[in-house]
Amino acid sequence: MRADIRIAWVLTRGSERREWWRISLTALGALAATAFALGAVTIAAVPGQVSIPYAHGLLDQPGQRSGVVLTLLLLLIPVLGFLGQCARIGAVHRHRRMAAMRLTGASPAQVRRIAAVESSFASLPGSVAAFVAFAALLAAVGHVPPPAAWLGFAAVVLAVPVAAALVGVFALRRVVASPLDQVRRTGSDRGRRAPFGFLLGAALSSAAGLLVILPTSIRSAAFPLLVLALVFLTGAGAIWAAGATAAFLGRRLTRGARHPAVLIAAARLAHDPWAAARTHAALLLVTVVGVGFVGIRAVLIADLRSSGPLARNMAFYTTGIDLAGAAVLVALAISLCGLAVGTAESLATRRKGLAVQAAAGVPRTVLARAALLETALPLAPALLLAGTGGAAVYLLYAGIVGTGPVPLLPLLVPLAVYAACLLAAATTLPLLRRVTHPAELRFS
DSSP states (O other): OHHHHHHHHHHHHHHGGGGHHHHHHHHHHHHHHHHHHHHHHHHSSSSOOOOOOOOGGTTTHHHHHHHHHHHHHHHHHHHHHHHHHHHHHHHHHHHHHHHHHHTTOOOHHHHHHHHHHHHHHHHHHHHHHHHHHHHHHHHTTTTOOOOHHHHHHHHHHHHHHHHHHHHHHHHTTTTTEEEEEEEEEEOOOOOHHHHHHHHHHHHHHHHHHHHSSHHHEEEEEEHHHHHHHHHHHHHHOOOOOHHHHHHHHHHHHHHOOOSSHHHHHHHHHHHHTTTTHHHHHHHHHHHHHHHHHHHHHHHEEEEEHHHHHHHHHHHHHHHHOOOOOOOOHEEEEEEEEHHHHHHHHHHHHHHHHHHHHHHHHOHHHHHHHHHHHHHHHEEEEEEHHHHHHHHHHHHHHHHOOOOOOOOOGGGHHHHHHHHHHHHHHHHHTTHHHHHSSSSGGGGO
């Protein structure tokens, strides 16, 4: 392992100029993860009941601070997914180095470890920069954390690069580099797990139906657990739907497509149908949470305004709700960045084939449409399922609260997310000019 770390350090120092954008993205993800974790440590270190002149008293009580800490920790999930995408694109972008290491005797597992350790080295500057900025912010506001908090800060700064390496190992677990300058992914057929998902979904739907007819006290106690189960089950189902749809459309459209862009996209989906599921995983979970949050926010605010005593302190409640909404937006932005990185990784992986297609006369506009279709086709049914799960969450909450008409605005959230996903995928299209350059034919 020591030799792997030394090789990773040498490769990081010797990175080419075109590889620094990948290192910058990894450092940016590490900066975000460190900032969220440092904020959670700072808030968790505040003892007892205090008076904090921020957020309209939302941070004064220990129970309320625990909710804020939990929200910050949940934001680490899309950030870690983003770091995993950066690790993938880093490994594939340097596939010639990986092939050279295989020729010198390195095993596939060793190559994956080296690529993962490179992610930790790239993330270390980001975590250190986040700590410096956070310490400056604490000094500016005049807050002096206790000594235990500073130990937590040091642990976070060191833990983020380690977590980046572990996420990189997990993300690259199916990446195989051959000595013949090829990179591929291997995996099992995940479609066999579908019956278990359907059974679990049926059980959860039955539990939701029983929850509606139970007494109010039991419903209020079981509602958080059911919401958590609905979010994760719907997210898992949406991820499975993305992969299954990609496999189905890839097979069908490959046989009957008439437009060249559709044919290229279908061939890509049929070749690796679960690439969409890997890329869209965090995004689909955020969509479920986003739809549910927008609906619950509308129902909750309507309920607060209809109650006299609580309506007098609306700023306290709206501040907490808006902070939760800001967390959802931040998670969505990070997930969209992960989608863009995943699309760039797909183009970088296939740059030999794309260069051959461009040299054979395929217009770059056709390749650009095919790249967008690879995102649009499997994502549409997955977002539909994610929106359905989020709608089930807030409809269940509206049934428990028993307020007036149910809001329909949250149903537009999946459409907005779908448009944002297409825009995020479109930001990587300028990369086509580089990957279709005739110089890539020298390595095909």
